[in-house]
Amino acid sequence: MLGSGIIKGLAETGRNFVGSYFDPERMTTVEYPEQRLAPKENTRQFPFLVFDGEAALAGLRCVACQICEKECPPQCIYIEKSREKKPDHLGKPQFHPAIFDIDISVCMSCQICVEVCPFDAIKMDTEFELSTSDRFGGLLMHKDLLARPNSHFLKVHPTDAGVIDARRAEERARLEAKARLDSEAKAKEAPPAA
């Protein structure tokens, strides 16, 4: 019968309309600023720099190796190395970034900097409300704005951060054990002379 298809369609629309009041499968919208969806662990927005300890700029894990700067496809990272070295968490002297800028108006959130970083120093944040009234300066993030504590990393990506923390603790423990063995060996060698 001509028109039966239209009536079938209208019935479907009616079902959807009624369902949108009580059927959870059809109630999918969220009133954004007041209500928010649960954050997803893998979500990525823009990069941040992880630091350990209390002082943001002193504890940066970044050693200014500039791999991320080279690999970044849209070239939005700019790094300048420091002149002097300071010890990292294993006590090895390393450079640190004198300047570390990310232009997040250029950044395309591809996560390649995170993947290529051998020091777990740069990670993706989940912060997305970054609007600013200054188009150029406001979107150019310097290292003081980029630095976030490890506790923030643990909060946004708990799995990833847990694995990395465990690995770093293990490295440190291995180093300490080695140092202890070395000093014991030295102590064993030393006494006869004394």
Next chain:
Amino acid sequence: METPQQIRDRIVGAVAGLQVECLPNGAPAGVPSLLVGRSCFREVAIFLRDDPQLRLDYCSNVTGVDWPERTEKFKVRRQVGEVEKDVEESRVIPGCLEVVYHLYSMSLKHGPLVIRVRTGDRSADVSVPSLTPVWRACELQEREVFDLFGVHFDGHPDLRRILMWDGFVDHPMRRDYVEPDDYDYEPTPHDHVLDRALARAKPGEAGCGSGAR
């Protein structure tokens, strides 16, 4: 499907005087390609389309490749004075533009066969026969090669620029293409871009924001 070498032998056997050459491919899973002379390019294409064993009725991909003039260095064993020595010599490989076609058969479901054709040089003698009358699939893609590489296709029904605008003069996909320096630079963390941005800014107004405009 036969190997490209067999196809080449069959083409040359079928019609005398056709210039077809089989080029090797270094990739592990790659197939060799056939380099066809310009003068007989369309005959070869029609042969490949109509041959009952091949029936390559579907031209998937058309693209250009730019090969600028380059010098190749190689070593030759020569008699120098009294001793025989390896002498380094160089030869100039003239530049050309190349158009590559990937052919498949939809009726026999095989492929690909890669055929390529080269222009005489990169500036004056840049025309090759168009394959649009053979496979209509080439129409927009040949226009794109004309636009981005500057290859002229003889016999193309509608050879106009396709991605760049009509008044544009250069061919952006060529290796030696230089971008025109006519942007409004915006300050970024990159020093060289920032330098250009500042140089463009009005004196005294250097800095962020409107200074670059």
Next chain:
Amino acid sequence: MMVTQRSSDEWDRPAPVAGSYAFVVGDDPEDPGSLLEVSMGPQHPSTHGVFRMDVVLDGETVVKLKPVFGYLHRNHEKIAENISYLGSMPYTDRLDYFCSLTNNWAYALAVEKLAGISVPERAEYLRVILSELTRLQNHVCLAGFLAQDMGASGTPLMYGFREREKILDLFESLTGARMMCNYMRFGGCRCDTPPGWLDEARAVVDSFPRFLHEFENLLSSNEILMSRTQGIGVLGKDLAVGAGITGPCLRAAGVDYDIRKVDGYGIYPRFQFRVPLGEHGDTYDRYMMRILEMHESLGILKQALDGIPEGPIIDPKAKLRGFRPKAGESYGRIEAPKGELGFYLISDGSPSPYRYRVRPPSLVNLTVLEDLCVGHNVADTVIILGSIDIVLGEVDR
């Protein structure tokens, strides 16, 4: 005014495009003023992006149509030739921004062929799952947009978007982004699934048929939709093959050519699925092709989600940095939701490709736009364009 369909053999050189795209009054010497040149687009919502059609009209009937594009051109190929192989991967997301995962796969496939990298089993399964999910969300949006083009403003599209959102949520929890996924790597995928992801995917796949049934009830037998689409924009078999049309448009014309079957790339030969074929090649067939393909995709998804093994996600030999394939060339192609998506790469042994070419299905499918539209009304060109399914990010690159 006689209107004839142009065949692929008879070529007439078109008149040069007029400089002004305002209304240009006619050029028919016998009946001056009868022809009207109208520029549709580039900022028109029916053109699915920044796309323009120069249409010459005789009353309501289309006499001539020239597609004009390039407004979104950013020379993706040139960018890719100047950065590393890995660096192009996030740029491929931006080609067909609806289907970033299939774009990733096509590029990864071409590079894997170029360098001879193998892919572990679990990654192959994940690739199939993700690309079929991509196909679902692309087709469901297409059907919604097509109804929107016909004037069903919003309702079917919003139903489609509601379901698509569930799939995008899956993408986000796996890859980190809803649309710009950047997930596949040479020799596998970037990261393993988070715990419970496969169950979530199974739940989405299980609930999808109910929605599809509703959607078909809503549209497929709707008399208005049928009268607007049946017999409109008929694409013949020979023209389709000659013009290199691929994907659902080709199969709607009745040509059995699905690269998943023909090439059997990835692990597709392991799955049971049928290739739906159209009979008339008109706009309604192209619409139905998408609906039927969604059913087949659901079948593949069920098999893949049941069969996915545990194991590594990426080939340990594949290098992330400093990747330099040996000199050579390769062409990798897959059945993307819009047609054959191919990547042609030439390597000269350096860290960036010597030549990097994308074979965009949307661009080649536009070849026949004029042939489909000539003789129909202006309002039909919008539907025909919608049923070809173009994305301007891919047409212009």
